[in-house]
Amino acid sequence: MDTKHDDSVLGRARVQDTPELEAYYKELKDLGAGALWTVANDIEPWEPRSSSVPMLWRYEDLRGLVLKSSDLVTPEQAGRRVVYLVNDKRRDVSAAVGWLYTGIQVTRPGESTSAHRHRASALRFIMEGELGYTVVDGNKIMLEVNDFVITPNSTWHEHGVEEGGKTCIWQDGLDIPLVNALEANDYAVYDGKQPLIKPLNHSPLSYSGAGLIPADNEWNKPYSPLFKYSWKQVYPALLEAAKVNEGSEYDGVLMHYTNPLTGGHVMQTMGASMQLLRPGQHTKAHKHTGSFVYQCAKGKGYSIIDGQRFDWKERDIFCVPSWAYHEHVNLSDTEDACLFSFNDLPVITSLGLYQEKVHPDGYQQIK
Numbered sequence: 001m002d003t004k005h006d007d008s009v010l011g012r013a014r015v016q017d018t019p020e021l022e023a024y025y026k027e028l029k030d031l032g033a034g035a036l037w038t039v040a041n042d043i044e045p046w047e048p049r050s051s052s053v054p055m056l057w058r059y060e061d062l063r064g065l066v067l068k069s070s071d072l073v074t075p076e077q078a079g080r081r082v083v084y085l086v087n088d089k090r091r092d093v094s095a096a097v098g099w100l101y102t103g104i105q106v107t108r109p110g111e112s113t114s115a116h117r118h119r120a121s122a123l124r125f126i127m128e129g130e131l132g133y134t135v136v137d138g139n140k141i142m143l144e145v146n147d148f149v150i151t152p153n154s155t156w157h158e159h160g161v162e163e164g165g166k167t168c169i170w171q172d173g174l175d176i177p178l179v180n181a182l183e184a185n186d187y188a189v190y191d192g193k194q195p196l197i198k199p200l201n202h203s204p205l206s207y208s209g210a211g212l213i214p215a216d217n218e219w220n221k222p223y224s225p226l227f228k229y230s231w232k233q234v235y236p237a238l239l240e241a242a243k244v245n246e247g248s249e250y251d252g253v254l255m256h257y258t259n260p261l262t263g264g265h266v267m268q269t270m271g272a273s274m275q276l277l278r279p280g281q282h283t284k285a286h287k288h289t290g291s292f293v294y295q296c297a298k299g300k301g302y303s304i305i306d307g308q309r310f311d312w313k314e315r316d317i318f319c320v321p322s323w324a325y326h327e328h329v330n331l332s333d334t335e336d337a338c339l340f341s342f343n344d345l346p347v348i349t350s351l352g353l354y355q356e357k358v359h360p361d362g363y364q365q366i367k
Contacts, residue, residue: 013037048289048355050321052087052097054305059127059315066104066169075113081106082172085317090177097319098291099178100270100344105159107132107168112160115190121223121267122157123173124149125295125340127315131165134158136227138197141204143168146231146297148257148274148340152223152267153179156194171295171317173342175269203227207260224259224266231297238276238338250286250358252277252328265346272342277301277330285327285359290348292320292341299337301330307367325359 015021015037028034066083075081084103085096096102104127107113115135125148126132132143136150136157143149149170151157161168179185206214207226219225238253247253253276257266265271274297277283285304294303300313306324320326330337348354 013040048323052321056310056318057085066106070106093177095177101174101176102293103172107161109161109165110163115156115158115194117156118187119185120174120176120179121153122151125171127169129166129168131162132168139203141228148229249284271345275339277337280333282329283327284362285325285364287325288356289322290345291322292343294341297338297340301337303328304364
């Protein structure tokens with residue numbers, strides 16, 4: 001049975017302040033306590049409510065400033081040379097949306113960072129450059145544009161660009177705000193040089209081919225053993241899927257990056273996906289719990305998020321807050337568009353908090 005969504009119905013707080021109540025509230029406050037009915041309507045909303053707002057960060061506006069940072073500070077001075085992207089309503093926790101952080105990192109040829117680890121999980125989406133690499137727990141992996149890379153929590157990792165390469169820029173995504181909110185974060189720097197324990201590209205060569213997994217390799221960690229998901233395999237997979245699958249009317253051809261051993265999310269707290277929008281496609285609007293950060297990997301188009309239009313092209317980054325209606329449009333009539341995204345769905349779904357709602361009219365009106 002539907003319930004009317006206003007505070008006049010039974011079960012919602014409707015207490016009017018009186019001098020006696022005001023005095024009572026002060027007595028409670030002085031003892032570190034409070035009356036639930038004074039906050040109940042705020043902490044128990046009728047529907048999920050996000051404190052974030054939709055935002056778009058244009059790469060052409062930020063790229064010059066990202067590169068300028070490499071003239072001003074070294075990777076060693078900065079620890080990590082990153083321009084972070086912050087939501088107008090989440091500046092207090094340095095979040096891009098919800099409890100997710102994102103930023104844009106730059107590394108020049110011959111540069112590298114010291115190996116370090118932290119309790120927060122991290123991921124990378126490669127935006128430009130050549131001969132970049134990451135080292136995760138002794139596994140060195142070369143990076144190419146549009147590759148998706150994970151550095152799970154508490155793994156030793158470092159990044160760099162080989163001599164003779166081209167300056168690399170990639171998007172970082174981390175659950176730092178969430179782990180800080182849980183008061184569980186930490187950070188450590190490796191003492192000395194992290195040794196390489198596997199051949200170059202061992203992880204992607206072992207796990208990313210034809211649905212096969214090595215029979216002689218034991219893996220007991222709670223995250224994916226595949227540290228890099230190559231665009232040169234992901235994009236053809238999208239095209240093949242599009243031949244036989246109409247896809248979702250809300251997301252187009254949507255495919256998740258997964259742990260090849262379990263089929264589940266790549267890490268415990270963050271998931272990631274790539275979706276393809278066919279030429280001219282306009283998806284229907286829906287909303288769901290879970291915060292999302294998007295990057296346009298290919299093509300151009302726009303998204304309508306809670307009635308606001310955000311135009312994007314390759315390398316632009318935008319966010320969709322939890323429980324915000326959203327729909328996507330590919331502006332090209334001849335070329336597909338691809339959107340990379342990462343999210344907090346592993347947390348949302350594991351806690352039983354996922355819910356979804358379609359727009360009653362199918363599409364939104366732009367405000």
